[in-house]
Amino acid sequence: MRLVARILREKWQASIRTKLVTLFTLLVAAIAAFVMVYFPYRQEQDEFKSMREKGQSIAEVAAYNIAPALYFEDIDAVNETFKSIEQLEDVTYIVVVDRSGRVIASYRGNEAREANFTDVSGEGRISKNSPVFKTMTPIVLDGEEIGRLYMGWSLMKLKEGVRRARLTVLIIGFLIMVLGFAAVTVISSTITEPLNKIVRTAKEIAAGDLSKRAPVLSRDEIGYLAETFNQMVDNLQRAQGELQKINRNLEKLVDERTRNLQMEVRRRLKAQKALEERLGYESLIATISSRFINLSNEEIDSGIQESLRQLGQFVGADRCYVVLLSEDGREKKCIYEWQAKDVKPWVGDKQFFLTTKCPWWKKLLKNTGGLCVNKLSDLPPEAADLKSCLAAEGVKSAILVPLFYERKIIGFLRIDAVKRERRWPKNMITFLKLVGEIIANAIGRKQAYEELKTSYEKVKKSVISTVNAMSKVIELRDPYTAGHQQRVALLASAIAREMGLPEERVFGIQLAALIHDIGKIYVPADILAKPGKLTEIEFEMIKTHPELGYNALKMIEFPWPIAEIIRQHHERLDGSGYPHGLKGDEILLEARIIGVADVVEAMASHRPYRPSLGIDAALEEITRNSGKLYDPEVVKACVRLFREKGFDFEKEPQLLSSLHL
Structure with a gap:
């Protein structure tokens, strides 16, 4: 079956003719096989049935005839009955037994014993392998079984006839297959040849030759198929012409669109490249420009060098x-x-x-x-x-x-x-x-x-010269006040540095401290040098010196608010100072620094009206009034200078020289 299935699968992919031949051949083969199998089998069954019916019939007649003789044990009568049966050529043996199973009479007893005549399990059946057909018939008299009749029938002639009939059927079946195959081949060729011509024409058309047409050989369905096929080819040929025309137009259109697209791509690539270059230029310009925004003047050279590298x-x-x-x-x-x-x-x-x-x-x-x-x-x-x-x-x-x-x-x-x-x-x-x-x-x-720096140095020298000139004027009138101002300038600049102020601001504090008492040139000298206690009027005159100093310097342009610092150096945080009673942040930080330095220096130095109170008393005074009269941060810086860093007026002469650049 697997072989047949494989052959069918292979043939099913073949041509129509091959398929028709295969299918009709299989059909004829099936019919022939049916004839070769069924008819011999049917004949064999019919022959066996006929023999079985014949044997049973003869056995029943013989048993009827033997019954009286067996009853009276008349052996001769039994044998006479045997003689009439023996004439039948198909009889192999005959055995009569009584009701006790004793053999009363027999014909060809040896053959009966060899055939095991008593074994009639297959009675009424014909075995294809057994040469003998065995029967057992009861011998009945007056409705009572008095014995049994065993008979054997030869099957040799029957089987020989069946064999000859089967051979005849096989020959006939083979002839049917051969004639059927030849007929199928001729018929399939007649049917498929017009189709093959259509197929060959279709292949030539598929190869590109649309001039070919299928021949119309008949007016049946195949002829109609050929005509329809030719009409289809005509339409296809016309469509091909139209398609070729459309294709040529499309090729022209595609070529034109391709050229336009290539031009557009080149234009866009060029624009993209230009944009990328522009973005690169702008990015580099932005980088270089932003670099110089935050560079100090000392870093400009390195910035230019780095910009050249990037460029x-x-x-x-x-x-x-x-x-x-x-x-x-x-x-x-x-x-x-x-x-x-x-x-x-x-x-x-x-x-x-x-x-x-x-x-x-x-x-x-x-x-x-x-x-x-x-x-x-x-x-x-x-x-x-x-x-x-x-x-x-x-x-x-x-x-x-x-x-x-x-x-x-x-x-x-x-x-x-x-x-x-x-x-x-x-x-x-x-x-x-x-x-x-x-x-x-x-x-x-x-x-x-660089030019501004040069101008600044010139202005700075001019300011220093002016301040030194003012300081010399004060020294000529009151040598004590001059020494006091120099020491206050020394301490005030040290406090400013301790607080982390920039050096330019420190320098402004130095200048202001150096002439912070310049207003005292308007106070009578005998009051300034009076050894005793000042009267209220004299003290009020002394209290005018900050305002007088401001008026003397306010018209001079300094890089720092020198005049305002001098006017505020006696102001106090709680507003108890003079000349205007300013409070807190209303007082310039520079004035607060000079105010603390002024108090410390005054208490630590000799006065015409009293001896020195000492540094400890001065520091105790500013510490006790920190946050009330004096700025706490300024006080802390001043105390650190003396307590931790060993500041000493007499040991810091180099700072005084910086006031005379």
């Missing part, structure tokens, strides 16, 4: 540098430079040849704002000197832009390509001008700071 790496230059012009615009050294790895630096005692040897360049920079050199051969004839200088330096391409500060050229920014020629982007000069503007502003800021 050179971003644009892919081999060397970047900034050259500043002298005041007359003739010569200047290169002071800022960056170069790539393995590139020789340009820094050295190099003259700015562009202004001395190439006057056209300076005019060009003023008119165009920059010079781009992609190749030295692009330079005009009037730039021969520039060309030779660049070639001598190994420069193959370069860009130069001027540096302007306050509408004046102060130098130029230049980038070089020394390893290979470069075609610089068109917007590179604009980009470098922006970078140059940032660097020029940083350089200008540095120069302005």
